[in-house]
Amino acid sequence: MKSRFKKILILATAALYGFPFLYMGLMSFARRWTYPSVLPDLLTIEHWRQLVVGQIEISYSFLLSVVLSLSVAATATIGGFITSKYIAEHRRSRWLLLGTYFPFILSPVIYAAFIYYYFVWMDLTGHVAGVFIGHLLLAYPYAIILCTGFWSRRSRKMEEVARTLGSGPWTTFARVLIPLARGILLMTFFQTFLISWFEYGLTTLLGIGKIQTLTLLVYQFITEANIYYAALSSFLLLLPPLILLLFQRRWLLYKVKGEW
Amino acid sequence: MKTSDNRWSGKFRSYISPERLGAALWPVLTVVPLLAGIGYAVLYSLGGVGLLSEGWTLQHWREALTDLHLLKSFAYSIYVGILSIVTSISLALCGTLVFRSQVGRRWTGMLLYAPLAIPSVVTAFFVYEIFAQSGWLSRVLHQLGLLGSADQFPILIQDPWAIGIITAHVAMAAPFFLILFLNTYQNEQIDELRRVASTLGAGSLESDWKITIPVLFHRSYPTIVLYFIFAVGSYEIPLLLGASSPQMLAVNVVRNLQRFSLDTIPHAYILALLYVVVVIGILWALLRRKKLFYEA
Structure with a gap:
């Protein structure tokens, strides 16, 4: 029973x-x-046909979101990995990590409200570059947090071996540490991709409605009562995480944390 | 030419080591923009900067701290945060007790992780579609003969009690906590602990109450607190599912910031600063208990 x-x-x-x-x-x-x-x-099948032949703005937003999220993920992963070494080996690593946590924990839209003035001043609002930097400010701290766990006695020993063989810091990084950290780098890449892919509030504020990523388009279609296109855009938003779910579901666990 | 290029790049590479690059990037992309933003908000709220600035004043703070609408927005966000977390954790705990024997099976893994693939904006849209007066649930009840027309269905979306917002948060948080608890259950080998308890005469219910739940809570405490911060500061869910009054904190901040009248900007910044004070307080409490980096 x-x-x-x-x-x-x-x-x-x-x-x-x-x-x-x-x-x-x-x-x-x-x-x-x-x-x-x-x-x-x-x-x-008309909505899907229009999407495939590029007749509706969803196709453009989809491409924009893909390119934006891939660029943010690549930059955040590389930058985060390099910085995480500095933080992990710093004698005040705990405080530096706290400073890293803070922008990541803060509500993205409130963070955007704080930095909005500087983005207007630098003429970055309403530009893809501005939204890219905004996304990076969210994804980069998270990449550091994920990558900090990699630095251990083992990685230090490997680094020392490479150095005794005459390898410089960049060569050691490229030929020893990056291959060693391949798993964590891939996870960081996908996690930061999802942060950018799912981002809505910060994009609204810094993009001032001109940068229509897929998440913004979903909301726009809902407010226009165009629910079928909203559903189509929503379904497209679900695709990358669904692919992750099929191939490496454990990497999804950090997604929710990634929205902080 | 090539040699001098190599020499230059060699010098560059030896001067800019990965550690130095990391040290330079970290402040530029984390603390500097945040502190500069918070600093600007503080100055604006004190009348030191801004287009309508008439000099330093505490007037905006006095107005904001006595503005019932603003304080209500803050309290409303805390209410939504607490109710969302309590409901999610209760459901996740029940789920953990059901699913603990199924962990490790491939299909269970796929199933449990599926909701994590849904972004907040889609969750909000889905909740709207299901729970609106003319939504899917109302249609099902109508087909079953339990409902005469759409307006007989209770208002669950854009309602003053934030039922829609809380439902969306629970739909996102409960599956996340279920996975977290199940992972903790395995990592902490709670089954072993329960077996020990049963040899000492504890019943199944007693060992769940005295072992399973306390261990899960103890290990997941930082994540629960951080999720609470996320729920309090959420934006897209209350934007679609929230009532026009009271509004949740993030929605209120953005609306005050984007109004045609510039008078409301200091209030937007004050509300955002109050939120930051709460977040700092929570982080400080976690750090004092040395818990923050536990789950990282």
Whole structure:
């Protein structure tokens, strides 16, 4: 009886967890879905066709989001890895790490409100470069936090061996430490990609509505009551994390933390 | 030419070591922008800077700290944060007790991680679609004959009690805490501890109450507190699902910052500064207990 109840509970959880994906997928194919129908009245592939041939702004926003998030992830991972070594080996590493935590924990939109004036002053608002820097300010501290765990006695020993063989600091970094940290670097890359990919508040404020990433487009479609396109954009937003889920689900665990 | 280039790049490479580059990058991309931003907000709130500045004054602070709307917004955010976290943790704890025997199975892993793939903006949209008066739940109840029309369905979205916002937060946080608790359950070998407890005569319920739950809480405490900060400062969820009054903190800050009238900007900064004070207080408390870096 107890195990049957457990099975029912597990099945109910599975249904509950799978429902948002099904719902968004179905809605992206809907043409008409009036009250009180539980399923769409009419289905169409038109929205998806328009997306593929680039007839709607979603295609542009999708490409912009992909390029932006990949650039942020690459820069944050490299910068974060280099900085994490400095922090891990610093005698006041605890305080430096606290300073790193702070911008990462703060609400991104409130952080954006604080730095907004400087972005206006430097004429960075409403530009992709400004949004890129804004995303980097969120992703870089997180990359440091993730990479700090890599530096240990083992990594130090490897570094020392390389140095005794005549390797310079950059060569040691490129040929010894980076290959050694491949796993953590890949995880950091995907995590910081997701931070940028999911970012909404900071992008709204610093992009002043001109930089339409996919998250902003979802909200715009909702406010325009264009729910089918909102569902299509939402479904596209789910794609990269879904791919991660299939191939390396453990890397997703940090996603929620990444939104702090 | 090539030789001099190599010499130059050699000198450059030896001067700018990875450690030096890291040391230069860290302040530029973390503390400097943040401190400069907070500094500007403090100056603006004291009338020291800004287009409408008429000199140093405490007037804006006096106004803000007696403005019921602003204080309500702050209290409302704390209320949403606490209720979201308490509900999420309760659900996650129940889930942990159900799923603990299923950990390690491939399908369970896939299933449990699935909600983490959903961003906040999509969660907000989904909750809106399901719980709105003409939403999917209302349609199902209508088809079952339990509802005559859409307006008979209770208002759960953009309601003053923030039911929609809390539902969205719980939908995001409960699966996250479930995974966290299940991982902690395995890492702390709680099954072993429970077996020891049972040899000493403790029942299943007693060992869950006295061992499982305290150990899970003790190990996950920093993450719970940090998630609370995240919930209090969330933006996109209350933007879509929140009522126009009271507003959550982040929404209020942005609206005050973007209003046509520039008079509300100091209030926006004061609200943001109050939030920062709370975050600093929480970080300080965690650091004093040496807990902050535990889960990093």
